[in-house]
Amino acid sequence: LNIIDFKYAIKIGYEAFAGISVQNIDDLAVSCFLSEIKDNIFQDGLKEIQELKKKDYKILLATGAHMSIALIFSKYIEADYCVATKSIVINDHYTRKGIQPLPYKEGKRDLVLQKINEIFGDEERIITVYTDEKKDLPLLSAANIYVAVNADKQILDFIHLKGGESKIFK
Secondary structure (H helix, E strand, O other), X not given: OOHHHHHHHHHHOHHHHOOOEHHXXXXXXXXXXXXXXXXXXXXXXXXXXXXXXXXXXXXXXXXXXXXXXXXHHHHHOXXXXXXXXXXEEEOOEEEEXXXXXXXXXXXXXXXXXXXXXXXXXXXXXXXXEEEOOHHHHHHHOOOOEEEEEOOOHHHHHHHHHOOOEEEOOO
């Protein structure tokens, strides 16, 4: 499994890692992040996160990508928490099985709400969701504030209907 394969593996999902050691995947995740992802992160997005953190907001990265790459990304952007696809590991090797639910559509919403409840309990909170595509529509149902970022038309229409805002990050 090389870096190019790894890029596609994180899109395919946890099954692509079956039989490979956790250390090998972690090393590939770092290489992939440094060579393929880091330089493509929107600087406006990083600035927005920094501004929100100054206001004591908590940042939760929610992605369908595998936790191996999501943790590196979340650390880089200084997210406080991360929800991502997790594999079942046996003897320090990934299996062909993932931990359910997967962070996709309703599963992402459910995992995000579960994580928020773990963190804040019954504390009153306002949830702001930044998203770019329609597969996150279920997650938006959990939000109080909606922000479309470089979004497709369906998300833009939904967010404007809900009184949210849209941003273009570069």
